[in-house]
Amino acid sequence: xxxxxxxxxxxxxxxxxxxxxxxxxxxxxxxxxxxxxxxxxxxxxxxxxxxxxxxxxxxxxxxxxxxxxxxxxxxxxxxx
Amino acid sequence: xxxxxxxxxxxxxxxxxxxxxxxxxxxxxxxxxxxxxxxxxxxxxxxxxxxxxxxxxxxxxxxxxxxxxxxxxxxxxxxxxxxxxxxxxxxxxxxxxxxxxxxxxxxxxxxxxxxxxxxxxxxxxxxxxxxxxxxxxxx
Numbered sequence: 001x002x003x004x005x006x007x008x009x010x011x012x013x014x015x016x017x018x019x020x021x022x023x024x025x026x027x028x029x030x031x032x033x034x035x036x037x038x039x040x041x042x043x044x045x046x047x048x049x050x051x052x053x054x055x056x057x058x059x060x061x062x063x064x065x066x067x068x069x070x071x072x073x074x075x076x077x078x079x080x
Numbered sequence: 081x082x083x084x085x086x087x088x089x090x091x092x093x094x095x096x097x098x099x100x101x102x103x104x105x106x107x108x109x110x111x112x113x114x115x116x117x118x119x120x121x122x123x124x125x126x127x128x129x130x131x132x133x134x135x136x137x138x139x140x141x142x143x144x145x146x147x148x149x150x151x152x153x154x155x156x157x158x159x160x161x162x163x164x165x166x167x168x169x170x171x172x173x174x175x176x177x178x179x180x181x182x183x184x185x186x187x188x189x190x191x192x193x194x195x196x197x198x199x200x201x202x203x204x205x206x207x208x209x210x211x212x213x214x215x216x217x218x219x
Binding site: 004007008047053056057074075077078079080 | 139
């Protein structure tokens, strides 16, 4: 499973693409993905907000993650 | 005919927006331009940089443009954001609405910029003399 990282999320992880190994328990939902991230990188827990996009749409915690989905971490946005 | 222009670009040319919004049925055109400010909370910004999740940002900008267009019966709408390194006074975002009367275009313009700031996955990093900060990342 690959996760796209932007903004501060990229700085926290140290790269723009995070590969979650298939030998680990892969997150099956947005909620699990957030939990995995916060436990691996506690700095995610300190952000003002943490959103996830699945196939370039904002996804709520109960959305399930499927193989082939484009998954991205959306830290607090600051455009404009 | 309705027109929506949604773009992410490297450099914004503020001169083109009037032509894009001009319409025979529009008596009012309202444009907001966001620019790089020199000071943020008393600290001098040297430069800044915008990064976008391009596919999703364009989708969200498109949704905002379409919603505004329907809600306020706009004749034309522009939502354009810049990415990459930016200097003080450089324009970084332009939104605009074109409508028969001014009330609709003022209200739509406000909606366009406010919703863009709230939802569109674009991130601003400010560079100060001794540090750099992703804006709004922390409470």
